[in-house]
Structures are given as structure tokens and as C-alpha cells.
Amino acid sequence: MVQAVEISNYSWKYINTQSPALKDISLTIEEGTFVGVVGPNGSGKTTLALSMDGLIPGQYHGIKQGEVRVFGKEVEEYSGGELQQIVGVVFSDPESQFTAMTVEDEIVFGMENLGLAIPEIRERLDWVVDLTELGDMLDKPPYELSGGQKQRVALAAVLAMTPRIMILDEPTSMLDPISRKRIFEVLEKLRREQSNTIIVIEHSLENLVPLTDRMILLHDGHILLEDEPHAFFKQTEFLLEKNVFPPEATQLFYRLSVDGRYEGQLPLTLESATSLLEGLVKK
Amino acid sequence: MNKTMLGYVPTESPIYAIHPLVKLLFLLVVSLFPMFITPPELNFLLMAVIIILMWASRVSMRTLRIYIPMVISMGSIIIISYTVLGGVHPEFDLIVNVLGVRIYWERIRDALVVYFRILPMIFTMVFFLSTSRERDLIVAMRSVRIPFVITYVFAMALRAAGMVLEDFQIVRQAERARGFDPAGKSLLYKIRTYVMYMIPLFALSLRRSEEFTNALVARGYAFTGQVSKAARADFILTHYQFTALDAVLTGLIAIAFVLLLIFRYSSGIFSLEASVFIPWLHDILLG
Amino acid sequence: MADKHPYIQVVDLVYHYPDGTEALRGIDLTISGSEFIAFIGQNGSGKTTLSKCLNGLFKPTRGDVIVDSLNTRNTSIEQMVRRVGYVFQNPDHQLFNNNCWDEIAYGPRNIQLSEGEVKERVEDAAKVVGLPEDYFSEHPFFLPKGLRQRVAIASILALRPSVIIVDEPTTGQDAKQSLEIMDFLLSLNKGLGHTIIIITHDMPIVAHYARRIVAMGQGQIVVDGPTAEVFSQADKLAQTFIEPPQITQLAQNSAHLGFNPGTLTVDEMLTQYEGLIATKQ
Numbered sequence: 001m002v003q004a005v006e007i008s009n010y011s012w013k014y015i016n017t018q019s020p021a022l023k024d025i026s027l028t029i030e031e032g033t034f035v036g037v038v039g040p041n042g043s044g045k046t047t048l049a050l051s052m053d054g055l056i057p058g059q060y061h062g063i064k065q066g067e068v069r070v071f072g073k074e075v076e077e078y079s080g081g082e083l084q085q086i087v088g089v090v091f092s093d094p095e096s097q098f099t100a101m102t103v104e105d106e107i108v109f110g111m112e113n114l115g116l117a118i119p120e121i122r123e124r125l126d127w128v129v130d131l132t133e134l135g136d137m138l139d140k141p142p143y144e145l146s147g148g149q150k151q152r153v154a155l156a157a158v159l160a161m162t163p164r165i166m167i168l169d170e171p172t173s174m175l176d177p178i179s180r181k182r183i184f185e186v187l188e189k190l191r192r193e194q195s196n197t198i199i200v201i202e203h204s205l206e207n208l209v210p211l212t213d214r215m216i217l218l219h220d221g222h223i224l225l226e227d228e229p230h231a232f233f234k235q236t237e238f239l240l241e242k243n244v245f246p247p248e249a250t251q252l253f254y255r256l257s258v259d260g261r262y263e264g265q266l267p268l269t270l271e272s273a274t275s276l277l278e279g280l281v282k283k
Numbered sequence: 284m285n286k287t288m289l290g291y292v293p294t295e296s297p298i299y300a301i302h303p304l305v306k307l308l309f310l311l312v313v314s315l316f317p318m319f320i321t322p323p324e325l326n327f328l329l330m331a332v333i334i335i336l337m338w339a340s341r342v343s344m345r346t347l348r349i350y351i352p353m354v355i356s357m358g359s360i361i362i363i364s365y366t367v368l369g370g371v372h373p374e375f376d377l378i379v380n381v382l383g384v385r386i387y388w389e390r391i392r393d394a395l396v397v398y399f400r401i402l403p404m405i406f407t408m409v410f411f412l413s414t415s416r417e418r419d420l421i422v423a424m425r426s427v428r429i430p431f432v433i434t435y436v437f438a439m440a441l442r443a444a445g446m447v448l449e450d451f452q453i454v455r456q457a458e459r460a461r462g463f464d465p466a467g468k469s470l471l472y473k474i475r476t477y478v479m480y481m482i483p484l485f486a487l488s489l490r491r492s493e494e495f496t497n498a499l500v501a502r503g504y505a506f507t508g509q510v511s512k513a514a515r516a517d518f519i520l521t522h523y524q525f526t527a528l529d530a531v532l533t534g535l536i537a538i539a540f541v542l543l544l545i546f547r548y549s550s551g552i553f554s555l556e557a558s559v560f561i562p563w564l565h566d567i568l569l570g
Numbered sequence: 571m572a573d574k575h576p577y578i579q580v581v582d583l584v585y586h587y588p589d590g591t592e593a594l595r596g597i598d599l600t601i602s603g604s605e606f607i608a609f610i611g612q613n614g615s616g617k618t619t620l621s622k623c624l625n626g627l628f629k630p631t632r633g634d635v636i637v638d639s640l641n642t643r644n645t646s647i648e649q650m651v652r653r654v655g656y657v658f659q660n661p662d663h664q665l666f667n668n669n670c671w672d673e674i675a676y677g678p679r680n681i682q683l684s685e686g687e688v689k690e691r692v693e694d695a696a697k698v699v700g701l702p703e704d705y706f707s708e709h710p711f712f713l714p715k716g717l718r719q720r721v722a723i724a725s726i727l728a729l730r731p732s733v734i735i736v737d738e739p740t741t742g743q744d745a746k747q748s749l750e751i752m753d754f755l756l757s758l759n760k761g762l763g764h765t766i767i768i769i770t771h772d773m774p775i776v777a778h779y780a781r782r783i784v785a786m787g788q789g790q791i792v793v794d795g796p797t798a799e800v801f802s803q804a805d806k807l808a809q810t811f812i813e814p815p816q817i818t819q820l821a822q823n824s825a826h827l828g829f830n831p832g833t834l835t836v837d838e839m840l841t842q843y844e845g846l847i848a849t850k851q
Contacts (some may be wrong), residue, residue: 039744040744040745040746041744055501059497081504084502088501091494091497093491093494095491096491096498097494097495097498099438099442099498099502101417101421102418104518104519105519108518109504110504112516113502113503115515122521125518139418141286141416141417142445143449158501158502161502161503173742176612176613176771177771177811177812177813178811243745245745248774248815248816248820249816249820251836252817252836252839255836256843259840261843270820274824278824281824281827281847282827453658453660454664456622456658459627460625460651460655460658460726461664461725462647462648462652462677462729463647463676464680482666483662483663483666486662
């Protein structure tokens, strides 16, 4: 079966750095899964995101080794713009992604680039606006929007191109907690209703982890850990060593299990932690 | 209240019923009118008409006050360059000789003609910018099928300009937060500081441009052209209908321009000789 | 520097932006020496505006801001920056010299210190932020983000203000970098006696480092008090769309079991759990 993303022995070194940003990594991502990528700054997460969209090596100078395949085809073999129809990327800076003068123009831009006709554009616009709740902001210019609203627009603009793979590189790092939640709510809706493959790079784990099917730890250009979330967080000690902090509730139960107070799966959400704690104390 | 490029216009304004292309046409054509009208009093009348149009469009008249200093200083510069820097011309009529500076009638006359030509041009531009949003410019250009690349570069320039302005405010505050106080310092000092502002603005733009480019490419747009061969749909135009009113207005503007040209070159109505104001002033200054 | 005299006093502060929007609607606030305060609140609540009133960047529309007995309305910028420093969120907004040395020296030079004093302050500030001397002649633009932020902080430190406001110290940083910067700010507070005010959205960081929280909503102070106390008032915080850190929420959900609704860290939670288990036996 063709995988959504298949990376084999891939290394990438930017032309102006000493050591490669990604060092001989291999990774397979199944279609339809929700993947979380974590790791310290400088570990190669953004490089990985750019590699899966063909922006590396397309827009950057450097040395590539190994292969990056999206739906079976090497990223370099896709003709101009073809890969961008399959893979959508949302970046972390809401400002620099907003290229048009109104919200509607921004969302419609990608669709126009795809050569879609007006009726289809209208239909997708309505769908995406509904999903991201941007209905009353369509003719607002960027300077009237908050960072969180701009990021939702970025998400809508990419979604409107209906990519099979969505990559989000720290989409909420510049947002306040409420805006952050709203972005993840959209992602959750997506996960439920659509069959996209979604890859999210994040530092803020407590919103991300409940949605994921797989977690990947990147560190200094290597993939150090890759597993489904419960197994992933069993390695909390290792994660802490590598400066990745699981959600606080998960950390609590990890410590409890280390102390022998708790046996069982580590909770990944506040809700499950609450009921587990209740159960523990009442015993 | 909707924000336009130079201010705010209430939503009830009649200006919104007009297609952006007509607004742009008005700007481009009417700002040419003064080139064909010589008598200062007629150009002054034209300026008054523009200002009345602004008032009718519900533009806040208070914003016009911002332009008063500029209008005055510009007038002063023109008068000075035409008189003080006018040189010695024995063939002209001398009005007065002040400390070696010869003030000639012809120079004053020419200065007035130029000044009153520029004024309506400026106010036509102000009218346009006060009643149009950035989007209107883009719609106007796309309506006449200007190549997409050009309109897009233009739109990006607008966006970039907006971002730079926002950054500029923050950079100014950051400088003040480190004790930089331009109050009461020399002009040279202030000029030097504006140069210094360039550095962080430049650095910020550089850093952003990488993400900006990536975002563009990720949306399927590369500067070599579009992704697919199909004709590009212009979704933005679906919001703007070119109505009968727009057609009528376009017609009026065109007719006015044609009439202007006809009268200018056939009869002498808009020439200098037809002016009433100029001879009157001549008599006053030269007795 | 542990005196209890209010160093900053804000009395009924009202601030309108030039276009008329009301950003602050009557703020009363007292700040004494050596506090570690977090300003939190949704976007647009006024936390940044309030901070800029504290250092004189914005002058009150009504009301007063008194810093070290000086009223910000009629105090010069030079006098203000010696007392309240403001580190902007993005260091790129303030780096405009050719090398780090001049960058850090920029502030002291602006306030007309002698070249000898400037030298002392620069070297001092660089040492405190841990900037190695080899970087003095480097252009700030080419430094990695973490170092750029340190240079930005050093440039404010060189002015030796008693109060330092830091806008979003941990945004875009990973866990380790966040802890490093916060530990550093804590050392400035505990070791050198500066009052630190952080403007942030990062609730776990607030829980671990801030001793006092000022939560703002719609131009007013919604709640002001010690960290644990403020976080335990979840309903008030909800007004300004703030949620306490996850561990605090867990404690609050489990309050009926005996957990303290003002729990701030995983360690505290564990200790309480041990305590609860022990009493059951």
C-alpha cells in the first residue's frame, strides 16, 4: 500500500550550516493518521516540514541525501505546483502568511491558483469558512485581525485547497490560549470529518496529544522515539531528559507509576486524569 | 465605519455603490483636467467641486485639515522658486525690487497658474484614497484585465507597506524605551535617527520574506506563473457588478474630458487669455 | 531593595488611543520593590498598554502613574528608562547597532553617561546575561535567536532600571530555553533585587515563577493577588478567557477529594496525594 509519506535515510544540510539539520532519518506516515512531532528548537522539525512539502530542496540551497516520497513519488519529481496541491503547510507566523488584503481574498488565492471555477471556489469557501468560523470576517483586512484570527485564516486558506496531507509547523506558538484552543478545535473537527493526513509540530503538548495517533520525537536531527501516544509517554523519563515535557497531568501519573502508586495507561487528557485520580484516591 | 486608505467613511456613504473601476477612472482622468485648464479661477472651481464631492461621499471634512499645512508650504515653495530664484529678465514687467530680488509679474502669473493646477490634482488623489479601500484598487485593475502578476505584486506591496508601518511604530517605541528622546534635538539628529530605523525594519522584512515566500509557494504560486493552465478565475470580481449607474458615470467622465479637449483646442475658453482673474490681478499689482 | 515603599503607584489610570478607543478604564495598582509579577489576560485586555504606561512610553489620558515619586506625565524619557525598562517581544525590533557592544551601550549613551561608566555598565550587563566577550564585535543580526534575546535584555539591564518588564519571554522558545530565560529573570529578581513583570500567555511558567498575578480583561484589572490565590479563582479568570495550568485544573476538578484549588506544580500535587493517602491509613 502506498504510504502518505515515506522518508528513507534522509539527510539535509543547509548550505550555510556546519552540520546537517536532519541526519539519516527514516519515517513512514500512513494516510489518514494524525501525527505529532515534538523536540527542542533546532532539532530539525521545521526542516522536516519543509522537506515533505518540497520547499526543501525547492526553495533552499543545501545537500540532500536519501529519499522523501509523498504518495510514492519523490518530492523532486513532482512538476511545478503539483505537490502543493497534495500537501498544505501552515507556518507559525500569522503575519507573514497573510498575503492578500482581505480574508476572503486570502482564502480564495490558492483556489484561483489551482484554476478552479467560480462555483467550486464559492462552495469550498463556504465549507472552509464554516469549519473555521470566519463568517463575519470575510472582508476584513489583515490589520484588523488578531494573531489568532489570522492563523485561522491561514488554516482556512490551506484547507480550501483540499490537500491530502496537512502540515502545521508550530501553528499556535504565537497565539493566546483561547486562539490556541480554537485552532485545535478545527483540527479535531478535521480529524473527525475528513480523511486528511495531519502532521502537527508543537511545543504545547496538552492540546496536541489527545488528537494524535502517533508521536515522533526529533532531537538534533535524529528521530529518537516514534510510537503511539500511550507507549510514547511511557518513556517520560527519556522525554524529560531530552527537554520535552509531557502534559502536566500525564507527568503526574508518570511520577505516581514510578512511585508504584499507579499501574496502567498514562492519561493523556485532563478528563481521563481527573477520573483516574478520583479512582485512585477513593481506593 | 469602514476604513479606507486615508481615513474612515461611514457605511451609508453613496460611494460604496460605485464600482471601484469608476473611482479609479475618475482619479486618472479628472486629475488630467487641470493640465488643459489655464485660468487659476477655473482650477480653483474644479478643486471646490472635488471637495464638494468628498463632502457628499460623507468623508469627514476634518481630515482635510491635515492637508492645510502641506497646501500652504507647497504654495510658498512655488512662489519662492518662481520669484526669488526667478533670475533677471529685463523683458518682463518688474513689480518690485526687494534687496536685489526682482519680482516679475510674469513669474507671479506663472506661479499662480502652476499652483492652481496642482491643487485639484492633489485633492482628486485625496478624494480617491479617502473613499477607496486597498481592495478597490485591486478590483479596479483586475476589471480591466491587467495581468495577474502585476496586480498581485501591487497587492503584496500594499500588504508589505502595511506591515512595515506597523513595525515602524514598534521600533520607535523600542528606541524610546532605551532612552532615545528626539524632542529638542537638531534636525540632523532626527534625520540620522530615521536612517537608524531602517536597520531593524530591514532585518524584520528579511526574516519575514522567507516565510512569506514559503507561504506563497505552499499556496501554489511561484513567480514564474500559475500552477495550472486553466484561465484564472477572479473570485473577487463576483462581489462587484458594473451597474447602469457605473456606466452612466463612466460616460459622463469621458464626455467631460472630450468636451474639455474640444473647447480647449478649438475655442480659447480654457486658455490664459480667457481668464478674468489674471488681468484683474495684473492691474492691482502693476497699477 | 526589599523596602515596602510602593515604587510604582497607578491611580485611576485611563488611557485612550489616538483614534479614541478606550484601552484602559480605570486602573489602580501598587508595586513595591523586588516583586515578580505576571500580567495575564486575553489579547486586547490592556496588559501591554498598561505596561507601556508604566515606563512612560504612553502618557495617561486621565489618572496618574507615579514611579519612584515621579509622575510619568512630566518626567523625561531619560529619567523614566533609568527606572523602568521594557524588553520588547521580538529582539529584532530593537537591534540597530553594528555590534553587540554598541548595542548594549546604546541605552547608557542615550542617558548621557560618561564613556567610562558606559564601559562598566556594558561589561556588567554582558556578564549578567552570560554573553561571552567574543560576541562583542559581532553584528546582532547574525546571532541565533536565544543570544539576540539576551543582547536585548542586556541592553535594558545596562540602564539599571529597578523594574524590568519583559513582553512574552517564552513565546517561540522550547521547554529548555523557556526555563533558562525564566531562571535568569528569577536570578535578576532574587539575586539583584529587580522587580520583574512578565507579560505572558504561558500559564505553567506563571505558576512556576510569578509570585503575583495581575489578570486583566477589557481594560480593567479582573483580579490581582498571589499566584495560587488567583489561579484558584477559575470563574473570575474565565471572564478574561484565562485557564489555569493543567495541573491546577486537575487539582480544582479534584478539590472535593481534598486537593488545594491553588496547586501550582506537579510536585505540589504529588505531595498532596501522598498526604491524602497517608491520612487514609
